[in-house]
Amino acid sequence: MxxxxxxxxxxxxxxxxxILDRIVEYGQLSECDVVLEVGAGRGELxxxxxxxxxxxxxxxxxxxxxxxxxxxxSTYSNVEILIGDVLxxxxxxxxxxxxxxxxxxxxxxxxxxxxxxxELMVLTLQREFAAKLVAKPGSSKYLYVSFLSxxxxxxxxxxxxxxxxxxxxxxxxxxxxxxNRKESPEKLEDDVKEIIKALFTRRRQTxxxxxxxxxxxxxxxxxxxxxxxxxxxxxxIFQLTPKELIEVAEIVATGKAKPK
Numbered sequence: 001m002x003x004x005x006x007x008x009x010x011x012x013x014x015x016x017x018x019i020l021d022r023i024v025e026y027g028q029l030s031e032c033d034v035v036l037e038v039g040a041g042r043g044e045l046x047x048x049x050x051x052x053x054x055x056x057x058x059x060x061x062x063x064x065x066x067x068x069x070x071x072x073x074s075t076y077s078n079v080e081i082l083i084g085d086v087l088x089x090x091x092x093x094x095x096x097x098x099x100x101x102x103x104x105x106x107x108x109x110x111x112x113x114x115x116x117x118x119e120l121m122v123l124t125l126q127r128e129f130a131a132k133l134v135a136k137p138g139s140s141k142y143l144y145v146s147f148l149s150x151x152x153x154x155x156x157x158x159x160x161x162x163x164x165x166x167x168x169x170x171x172x173x174x175x176x177x178x179x180n181r182k183e184s185p186e187k188l189e190d191d192v193k194e195i196i197k198a199l200f201t202r203r204r205q206t207x208x209x210x211x212x213x214x215x216x217x218x219x220x221x222x223x224x225x226x227x228x229x230x231x232x233x234x235x236x237i238f239q240l241t242p243k244e245l246i247e248v249a250e251i252v253a254t255g256k257a258k259p260k
Contacts, residue, residue: 012166036094038101043072100124121179130175144200151242153179195249208233
């Protein structure tokens with residue numbers, strides 16, 4: 001596959017051995033762990049994971065790279081290689097994620113992973129996207145993915161990796177982020193998630209204006225407004241805490257006033 005096509009897929013290979021070793025160390029791996037790796041490439045990181053973990057589920061979309069991966073990992077009996085789009089394959093049975101995933105799928109991948117709730121994730125991501133995962137309410141970077149991260153994980157950027165450490169080099173620097181699952185993450189019903197996602201499409205509006213745009217008019221909408229404190233209604237969506245957003249979404253859901 002030509003380099004230009006790999007750029008389109010968001011594939012940038014990290015080969016620095018010291019950084020790869022630190023990524024595995026952040027994962028605190030043992031033989032009890034089943035680790036998911038997305039975008040395994042030629043297996044530089046995969047080998048290191050396999051030497052520490054009980055099993056590695058290595059996913060690679062590029063069939064040519066997957067052939068190299070199979071050759072390079074042929075002596076590792078604890079590596080399962082899956083060829084295809086991880087968001088379509090959606091493997092199960094892993095309790096940790098250690099990965100340098102394609103940057104082009106970062107948002108969709110992280111939403112799926114966080115809802116799958118592995119206990120620990122170590123990910124190399126674009127620096128800007130990693131900043132969104134650690135963003136707090138009120139930050140200009142606070143998005144729906146930030147809401148999920150705040151709700152379900154303790155996230156910390158461990159180090160910044162210059163773009164020159166990748167082949168081919170991406171246009172921006174990257175970051176290694178460590179995400180530890182919170183002890184009692186809250187279960188979100190599908191209708192509540194749908195409402196919160198819809199609110200974040202209007203993240204800079206006040207809650208009052210966003211709900212007016214999203215809700216059907218009539219008595220159901222009025223009941224929703226009557227149950228939400230004025231102080232909450234006057235704040236912008238990106239200023240609301242996960243708890244406040246969930247409470248608002250539950251009011252909307254139980255009031256049967258669905259987004260348009």
